[in-house]
Amino acid sequence: SIGMEVIKSGRSTEFTTGVVLSDDFTIRVNYNNLGVLFFDNQIKTTKMSEGGDSGSCLVEKHTNKPVGLLFAGTEKE
Numbered sequence: 001s002i003g004m005e006v007i008k009s010g011r012s013t014e015f016t017t018g019v020v021l022s023d024d025f026t027i028r029v030n031y032n033n034l035g036v037l038f039f040d041n042q043i044k045t046t047k048m049s050e051g052g053d054s055g056s057c058l059v060e061k062h063t064n065k066p067v068g069l070l071f072a073g074t075e076k077e
Contacts, residue, residue, distance in 0.1 A: 005061035006045060008070055010053030017061065018048035029072045043068045 004020040025044035030036050049056070049070055056070040 004067070006048075006058045006067060007061050008048060008053070008056040008058050010049055010056040010070065012050040012052035013048070016048040018045035018058075020045055020067075027072055039072070 002020055002023060005017060006020060007015065007017050009015050020043055022044040023041075025042045026038060026040045027042055027044075028036050028038055043058070045058070054071045057066050058068040058070055059066050
């Protein structure tokens with residue numbers, strides 16, 4: 001949910017925390033061989049990753065319950 005504090009441990013940035021900003025976010029990802037794909041109804045957080053962190057599991061900070069899978073970070077928003 002919006003405002004939820006989340007944590008992850010990634011290859012590049014290791015342990016980071018963030019806050020869910022949206023639970024209905026649409027992101028466009030350009031896959032060179034497939035073109036631009038749209039992913040709807042995604043979770044958007046404050047910045048908490050860099051390239052190489054994709055695949056990290058986001059968990060709710062206070063319960064450690066999984067809430068999402070990190071992929072396709074962006075510098076634009």
